[in-house]
Amino acid sequence: MKKDEKTVEKKPYKKVIANNPRARFDYIIEDTFEAGIVLAGSEVKSLRTRNLSFADCYARVYDDECWLIGLQISTYDKTHVQVPEPVRQRKLLLSRREIDKLRGRSEKSGMTVVPLQMYFSGPWVKVLLGLGKGKSFADRRSSLKDKEVRRDIDRTLRSKRAK
Numbered sequence: 426m427k428k429d430e431k432t433v434e435k436k437p438y439k440k441v442i443a444n445n446p447r448a449r450f451d452y453i454i455e456d457t458f459e460a461g462i463v464l465a466g467s468e469v470k471s472l473r474t475r476n477l478s479f480a481d482c483y484a485r486v487y488d489d490e491c492w493l494i495g496l497q498i499s500t501y502d503k504t505h506v507q508v509p510e511p512v513r514q515r516k517l518l519l520s521r522r523e524i525d526k527l528r529g530r531s532e533k534s535g536m537t538v539v540p541l542q543m544y545f546s547g548p549w550v551k552v553l554l555g556l557g558k559g560k561s562f563a564d565r566r567s568s569l570k571d572k573e574v575r576r577d578i579d580r581t582l583r584s585k586r587a588k
Contacts, residue, residue, distance in 0.1 A: 437546060437547055438545070438546070438547050439544055439545065439546055440544060440545040441542060441543075441544045442472050442475055442477065442543045442544055442545065442550070443475060443477055443479065443542070443543050444541070444542050445479040445482070445539070445540055445541050445542065447479065447480075448479070448539040448540065448541050448555060448557070449541070449555075450560075450565065450568060451539075451559060451560060451565070452537065452539055452555065452557030452558060452559055452560060453557055453558050453559075453560055453564070454541065454555040454556070454557040455536070455555075455556055455557060455558065456530075456555070456556040457541065457553055457554065457555050457556070458519065458523055458527070458553075458554045458555075458556070459551055459552075459553055459554075460491065460517040460518055460519045460523075460551065460552050460554055461517070461518035461519075461549060461550070461551060461552075462493065462515055462516070462517055462518065462550055462551070462552050463515060463516040463517075463518065464498075464515065464550060465507065465509045467500070467501040467504040467507075467508065467509065468498050468501070468509055469550060470501045470503075470504075471498050471499055471500065471501040472498060472543070472545075472550060474501075476498065476499035476501075477496065477497060477498045477499070477543065478496075478497040479496065479540060480495070480497065481495045482494070482495040482496045482497075482539070482540055483495060483537055483538060483539050483540075484517060484527075484538035484539070484540065484554055485531075485538070486524055486527055486528040486531070489521075489524065490516060490517075490524070491516070491517040491519050491524050491527060491538075492514045492515065492516055492517065493514070493515045493516075493517055493540065493552065494514050495512065496512070496515060496540065497511050497512045498511060499511055517552065517554070527554075527556065530556055531556070534558075535558070536556050536557060536558050537556075537557055537558070537559065538554055538555070538556055538557075539554070539555050539557060540552050540553070540554055540555075541553045541554065541555045
């Protein structure tokens with residue numbers, strides 16, 4: 426390759442497995458972290474078929490380790506040996522600095538760590554964690570109202586473009 430030629434950087438492969446829209450509705454997300462997750466082989470195969478549920482899922486720091494609690498990954502159909510539990514605690518892979526930051530902010534200020542998205546980054550499964558504070562009932566209602574107003578505006582603009 427010549428010096429004058431521009432090098433084209435490839436973007437890393439990223440395939441979204443699932444989003445957690447309920448997290449952004451229930452929490453005001455202030456900060457995000459990317460974490461790896463420890464999984465069994467059959468769980469990864471099950472994630473490729475997108476068999477998971479974020480219902481009642483959160484992360485917590487215990488004994489200097491971060492754990493994802495309540496994530497339900499359905500069992501892979503063709504697994505017969507060493508079948509993992511669908512709902513179990515799964516270890517998150519974060520740096521020491523990130524774990525300390527999560528522990529300090531979640532214990533001190535009453536914030537919660539919730540998963541926002543799960544995706545494949547290359548061959549690895551990653552979890553996008555959000556550090557958020559719970560919304561009040563009024564905040565949730567205003568979010569719904571804002572969403573409805575945006576939908577009405579888009580609908581009006583679309584109808585004017587069609588004419």
